[in-house]
Amino acid sequence: MTENKILWENTLKELGNELSRANFSTWFKYTDILKQDDGIVVVGVPNEFVKDWLQNKFHKMILKSLRNLCENVRGVEYLVHKVEEKNIPKMEIEKTALETSSELPLADLYVNKEDGLNPRYTFDNFIIGSFNELAFAASQAILRKVGTNVYNPLFIYGSTGLGKTHLIQAIGNQVKKLHPDKKVFYTTSEKFSVDYINSVGQGSKNMNTFKEKYRKYDLFIMDDIQFLSNKEKTQEELFHIFNELYHNNKQIIFSSDRHPNYIPALEDRLKSRFSSGMIVDIQEPEYESRIAILRAKAQANKFFPPEEVLDYLASSVRGNIRELEGLLNGIICQSQLKNRHLTLSEIKPFIKNTSKPKKVLSIKEIVKVVCGFYSIEEDHVYEKTRRKEVLKPRQVAMFILREDFNISYPTIGQKLGGRDHTTVMHSYEKIKGALKNDLPLMQEIDQIRAMF
Amino acid sequence: MHIKCSRETIQKSIAGAERVTGKNLSLPVLNSVLLTAQNKTLTVRATNLEVGVEFTIPAQILKEGSVALPGALLANALGSIPDEPEVTLVVQNGVCKITTKTKTLTIKGFTADDFPTIPVIQGGDGFIMSSGKFTQGVKAVFMSAALSDVKPEISSVYLHQDADSIIFTATDSFRLAEKKIKQPKITISHGVIIPVKNIIEIMRVLESVNEDVNFLVTKNQISCASKSMYVTSRVVQGVYPDYQQIIPKSHTTEVILLKQDLLNSLKLSTLFSDKFNKITFNVDPAKKVCSISTKNIEIGETQSNFTATLSGEPVEMSLNGKHLFDCLGSVERDSVVIEFNGPDKPAVIRGLGDPSFTYLTMPLTR
Numbered sequence: 001m002t003e004n005k006i007l008w009e010n011t012l013k014e015l016g017n018e019l020s021r022a023n024f025s026t027w028f029k030y031t032d033i034l035k036q037d038d039g040i041v042v043v044g045v046p047n048e049f050v051k052d053w054l055q056n057k058f059h060k061m062i063l064k065s066l067r068n069l070c071e072n073v074r075g076v077e078y079l080v081h082k083v084e085e086k087n088i089p090k091m092e093i094e095k096t097a098l099e100t101s102s103e104l105p106l107a108d109l110y111v112n113k114e115d116g117l118n119p120r121y122t123f124d125n126f127i128i129g130s131f132n133e134l135a136f137a138a139s140q141a142i143l144r145k146v147g148t149n150v151y152n153p154l155f156i157y158g159s160t161g162l163g164k165t166h167l168i169q170a171i172g173n174q175v176k177k178l179h180p181d182k183k184v185f186y187t188t189s190e191k192f193s194v195d196y197i198n199s200v201g202q203g204s205k206n207m208n209t210f211k212e213k214y215r216k217y218d219l220f221i222m223d224d225i226q227f228l229s230n231k232e233k234t235q236e237e238l239f240h241i242f243n244e245l246y247h248n249n250k251q252i253i254f255s256s257d258r259h260p261n262y263i264p265a266l267e268d269r270l271k272s273r274f275s276s277g278m279i280v281d282i283q284e285p286e287y288e289s290r291i292a293i294l295r296a297k298a299q300a301n302k303f304f305p306p307e308e309v310l311d312y313l314a315s316s317v318r319g320n321i322r323e324l325e326g327l328l329n330g331i332i333c334q335s336q337l338k339n340r341h342l343t344l345s346e347i348k349p350f351i352k353n354t355s356k357p358k359k360v361l362s363i364k365e366i367v368k369v370v371c372g373f374y375s376i377e378e379d380h381v382y383e384k385t386r387r388k389e390v391l392k393p394r395q396v397a398m399f400i401l402r403e404d405f406n407i408s409y410p411t412i413g414q415k416l417g418g419r420d421h422t423t424v425m426h427s428y429e430k431i432k433g434a435l436k437n438d439l440p441l442m443q444e445i446d447q448i449r450a451m452f
Numbered sequence: 453m454h455i456k457c458s459r460e461t462i463q464k465s466i467a468g469a470e471r472v473t474g475k476n477l478s479l480p481v482l483n484s485v486l487l488t489a490q491n492k493t494l495t496v497r498a499t500n501l502e503v504g505v506e507f508t509i510p511a512q513i514l515k516e517g518s519v520a521l522p523g524a525l526l527a528n529a530l531g532s533i534p535d536e537p538e539v540t541l542v543v544q545n546g547v548c549k550i551t552t553k554t555k556t557l558t559i560k561g562f563t564a565d566d567f568p569t570i571p572v573i574q575g576g577d578g579f580i581m582s583s584g585k586f587t588q589g590v591k592a593v594f595m596s597a598a599l600s601d602v603k604p605e606i607s608s609v610y611l612h613q614d615a616d617s618i619i620f621t622a623t624d625s626f627r628l629a630e631k632k633i634k635q636p637k638i639t640i641s642h643g644v645i646i647p648v649k650n651i652i653e654i655m656r657v658l659e660s661v662n663e664d665v666n667f668l669v670t671k672n673q674i675s676c677a678s679k680s681m682y683v684t685s686r687v688v689q690g691v692y693p694d695y696q697q698i699i700p701k702s703h704t705t706e707v708i709l710l711k712q713d714l715l716n717s718l719k720l721s722t723l724f725s726d727k728f729n730k731i732t733f734n735v736d737p738a739k740k741v742c743s744i745s746t747k748n749i750e751i752g753e754t755q756s757n758f759t760a761t762l763s764g765e766p767v768e769m770s771l772n773g774k775h776l777f778d779c780l781g782s783v784e785r786d787s788v789v790i791e792f793n794g795p796d797k798p799a800v801i802r803g804l805g806d807p808s809f810t811y812l813t814m815p816l817t818r
Contacts, residue, residue, distance in 0.1 A: 023566075026479040026501070047686040048571035048673045049501045056569055080672040082689040114691075 004033040007070055008043075014065040015058075027053055034081060035181055039074035041066055044081040051078045081180060116186040117176070121169035127296055129289025132163060135280040139171045146175055146182060146219060146251045151278040153242070153252035157259055158282030161322030164255040167282075168221050171253060175219050182218040189227045193234040200233075214241045218250050225256040225274075229265040239270055246273075262443065290314035290324060297325055303332045305341055312344055316351055327351060363401060363415045369451050370397040373444070382417035396445065398424050399431035404449065453517025453543040455489045457509065459552070462539065463530035465496045465507035465681075468660050470523035472653050474500035479566075481520055486567040487541070488518035497570060498523060503653045504570030506682040518564040519543045529557055570684055576670035579618065579638040583658040583665050583678070589620040590655045592631035592782035592809055597648035598624035605690040609651045612643030612692075621695060622648065627775045628695060628812040629782065644669045645688040657683045699812060700800060703791035705735055705764035707742055708804055711788045715780055717756035721746040722773050724754045730816050731773040733799075735792065737762035746773070769795040770816040776801070779811040 008031075016024050027050055034044040043062070045051045054062065055078055066073045128136045135158075138151050156164050172184045187195075199210035214220070220241075228235055245252055256263060259281070260274040285293060291314045298305060309331070317324050330350060335342050342350075371378045374393040381394050394416065401407045402424070409421035409428075416424075434441055466485055474482035486497040494511035497504070529550070530539070536552035543549075543561065550557045590609060598607045610621040617632040618640075646654070654676060658665060663678040675684040721731050725746040734743050742760040747753040769792065780788065785803030792799050801811040 022479045026482075047501070048684070049499065049504065049568060049686070052569045052571045 004036060007066070008033045010069050011062065011065045014068065015061060018061065019058075027058065034079060036073075039072050040077055041073055041075070042077050042079050045078050046080070048080055051080055054078055115172065115176070115184045116191075117169055117172045117184065119173060121166045122173050123170045125296065125300065126163070126166055126170050127289065127293050129285055129292060131283040131285045131289055132158075132167070135167055135282050138278050138280055139167060142171060142251060142253075143174055143178065146179065147249040149251075152246070152249075153254060153274065153277040155260060155274050155277065155279045156253070156255045156282060157257065157279070159257055159284075159320075161320035162282045162284065163321055164282060165223055168223060168253050168255050172219060172221050175251075179218075183216060184219045184221070185214075185217040186221040186223070188223045189225050189234075192222060192238070193228065193231050196234050196237055211237075211241075215244050217245070219253070220245055220250060221253045223255050225254045225260075226258060226263050229263055232267070235267050235270055239267070239273070242270075242273055252277075285321060287314055290317070293321055293324060294328055297328050298332075301329075301332055303335070305331065305335070308344060309342065309347060312347060313351070361405070363407065363412075366401060366405070367397050367416070370400065370448060373448050373451070384417065395427035395431050396448070398427040400445070400448065402428045403432075453487075453489050453519060453541065454515035455494055455511045455513050456538060456540045457494060457511035459530060459533065459536050459539045461509045462494070462496070462511070463527065464660065465509050466523065466530060467527040468657055469496045469498035469505045469507060470527045471498075471656060472500050472503045472505050473498045473523045481562045481566045482568070483522060483524075484520040484562055484567070485523040485526065486518060486520045486564055488564070489513045489516050490518075491516075497567070499568055499570055501568065502647070503650045503683065503685045504568075505653070505657055506570060508680050508682075517543060519546070519548055520562040520564050520567045521548055521559050522561075526559065529559070570682070571673055571675075572682075573668045573670055573673055573675040573684065576668045577640040577642075578666065578668040579613075579635060579640065580664055580666050581618070581633070581635050583661055583663055585633050585635065586665060586667075586676075587655045587658050589618065589631050589633040590651055593620045593622040593629040594648055594652060594655070595622075595778045596624060596627050596629040596811075597622035599648075604647065604688045605645055605692055607649075608645045608647050608688050608692075610643055610645050610692045611640070613638045613640050621692070623693075623695060623812075626772070626814050627779075628698075629779060630695075630699075630810045631782065632808040634808075640669050642669075643692055644674055645690060645692055646674060646685055647688060650685040654683050654685060657681060698798070699810060700791070700793050700797065703764065703793055703800065705737070705762075705767045705792040707733075707735055707760050707762055707790045707792070708787055709742070709758050709760035709790075711780055711783055711786055711803075713758055714788055715777075717744060717758070718773055718777050718780075721754050721756060722777065724748050724751055725773050728816060729773040729775075730770050731776070732768065732770045733790075733792075734768045735762060736766035737764055738766065764792075767792045767795060769799070771799060771813055772816055775813040779813075782809055782811070784809070 012028055015028065030046040031050070031054075032044050034042045036042070043054070045054060059076065063073070063076050066076065126136070135156050138154055138156075141149055141151050142154060156167060158164055169186060172186050175182055176184050196210065199206040222238075228238065242252060254274060259279065260266065260271045263271070291310060294310045294314055298310070313324065313327060313331075317327060327350070331342060331347060334346075334350070367381055368378055370393050371381060374389070374396075376389060376393055380387075380390045381397065383390075398412055398416065401412050402409070409424045413419040413421045413424045431441070431445075435445070469485045473485065482500060484498075486495075488495045488497070489511065490513070492511075492513055493508050494513070495506055495508050497506045499505065533552060533555055536555070538552065540551045541548055542551075546561050546563060548559045548561050550559065594609055597609055601607055606623055606625060608622070612619050612621075614632070616636055616638065617634050618638060620631045620633065622629050658676065661678055661681055663680065665676045665678045668675045668677070669687070671689065672687060673684055674687050675682065677683075718731070721744055722729060725731055726748045731744050731746045734741065734745065736742075740762065741757075742762055743755055743757045745753065745755040779801055783801070783803040783806070785806050787804035789802045789804050790799060791802075796815055796817070798812045798814050801813070803809055
């Protein structure tokens with residue numbers, strides 16, 4: 001990239017000496033070298049007028065200058081391309097009349113139909129914290145070398161509302177900006193399967209156009225891959241597309257709400273392919289990141305709440321960034337309505353209303369769920385038996401009671417058949433330790449938790 | 453070069469071409485128009501590197517050749533000798549000598565070699581439309597396009613196909629105008645975004661001819677060609693907002709009133725409006741009330757009542773009077789329909805029984 005820039009700058013210097021200043025600045029403004037391909041230099045020009053003129057008038061001169069600097073140049077081609085917006089001198093908007101009138105909501109509708117990317121998602125408004133820095137680093141590596149890096153395919157997973165879509169769309173937008181010649185395509189697995197189904201319904205000709213369509217991209221991004229489970233033929237098609245792209249050194253990026261190995265009903269050959277590149281997860285943001293996110297969002301809305309409000313929001317709302325955003329929006333809306341900043345005491349009930357109410361469950365109910373999961377009789381848990389099939393559910397139940405419901409060790413012991421609190425402590429520690437490297441157990445507990 | 457031709461024809465086409473000459477570019481040759489005598493016709497060409505125009509006019513060619521002459525000067529000079537039916541142009545050593553029966557002028561020219569070429573479009577999508585219909589479409593919407601260059605997509609007029617119509621759209625994100633022009637046999641697969649400054653020039657050129665025009669569209673360029681003229685302009689490479697989603701499908705209040713009534717009252721009201729051109733509508737179908745009022749603390753206030761057909765819920769909302777005024781020129785019917793969707797939603801304006809024109813304007817909130 002920089003090599004082209006230097007070459008073109010030197011060419012321009014040489015041309016500048018030969019041409020009159022007026023001629024030079026009129027015709028060579030906003031030109032650059034887009035790419036060099038086998039001795040053919042492709043010069044980007046701002047419009048057809050310039051293209052025509054350079055071709056008819058200055059072609060020989062340009063070719064000569066390029067050859068002087070770089071001997072293996074055989075030809076020059078001209079291509080009209082979009083001038084980067086920042087290069088165009090901008091006029092200041094007169095804001096007087098505009099500010100009082102609300103805008104038509106056009107800004108959200110700029111989704112590019114050709115590549116499916118929403119230009120709103122960029123790295124400029126992406127907040128990096130320790131929760132997503134690995135994913136961010138991987139994305140930066142991809143930007144440096146699209147396709148030919150070790151992070152191909154990149155698989156990003158994390159639970160909903162943590163910024164997966166933002167990150168992968170930002171990669172797409174950034175690649176588009178840095179390498180205008182690369183073809184970028186963003187789709188969701190749902191759109192992909194609908195597209196596939198439509199093409200199946202319409203016979204072999206459409207099937208081929210479908211195959212062709214997805215194989216021509218240099219960067220292929222697919223969001224929410226977990227929805228492909230149980231769609232066998234769609235998976236098969238994705239498998240073929242994946243192979244084709246991968247063998248041609250094209251970059252592939254996936255996102256999902258869980259690790260590929262835990263996506264149910266997903267073909268093994270797909271799972272193993274997903275795992276062949278880089279798998280990174282996005283965790284829940286920690287307190288500092290939450291503060292940074294809130295600040296950025298508030299700034300974007302030109303709303304500056306007192307520090308203590310942000311602090312309170314960040315410390316009381318965990319996890320999901322989307323929820324955090326929603327709460328902030330609610331607060332912005334309320335303060336606009338009241339035309340003043342809200343106090344902490346006004347915000348507290350607000351958060352209580354919007355955050356999920358935690359279910360209150362009796363110990364008996366919890367034990368019932370656990371026993372149901374392991375399909376054993378509930379009574380056995382309370383008995384003094386150390387049979388293996390009873391022991392594990394009992395320990396799991398103790399673990400969940402302690403970990404999720406914060407019930408004291410003696411109470412747990414008492415309620416589960418009059419056991420000593422040290423027994424409960426032992427069970428708790430045992431499960432906790434096992435969780436570190438026992439994958440099936442981890443899944444079991446996740447599934448049990450989902451049932452509450 | 454040595455030619456003879458009708459003064460009126462050459463003056464008309466030079467005046468038409470001269471308008472697009474680049475006024476403030478560093479290349480002085482762009483201020484001129486290029487005259488080329490070849491194969492029994494004279495072509496007059498001008499460009500500002502955004503738009504290129506070429507007129508072809510009949511002339512008696514005694515010797516082929518070409519010259520670039522200062523456009524404004526030439527147009528004024530030829531315009532100041534209205535009585536002369538015929539002119540003779542002779543170019544020698546870069547100086548053009550123009551003679552009529554009674555007058556002789558000499559004008560210093562530039563060599564034609566430095567004059568830019570105009571891109572000629574080959575292939576691409578296209579349609580044929582009469583120049584009148586096209587200018588009608590552009591005229592109906594172009595005043596709604598944004599004037600600043602910050603977002604090139606919306607400082608433009610957007611053309612796209614919908615079944616057997618060409619749809620012209622312009623918006624500055626506070627208001628939006630859409631005009632449908634029926635035309636059989638259109639094939640433009642992608643919408644095309646033409647900078648508003650350029651399409652105004654195209655419109656002016658097309659206004660001067662009355663012919664069927666062949667429009668061709670490629671990724672970078674649009675061209676309009678007829679027997680006697682050729683215009684081409686750069687197009688914006690970008691994505692036009694998918695605006696159709698914001699045109700309300702229904703309404704809560706509907707007002708039908710005479711266009712002339714509204715125009716007269718708006719003229720009056722804008723005299724008293726504040727710097728935001730704020731006018732306030734007050735509509736109450738139950739009480740049969742429909743009025744607009746303006747208020748300026750420094751001057752005074754007005755209120756105008758209308759006889760109008762009203763239906764739906766009562767509403768009171770403020771709009772930009774200038775936006776309203778702008779669109780009424782594009783309404784081709786005698787009666788105007790204004791549809792409201794509550795005080796904080798855009799109002800829609802149409803001609804009564806005319807689905808071809810739709811205008812959207814956002815309420816003033818303060």
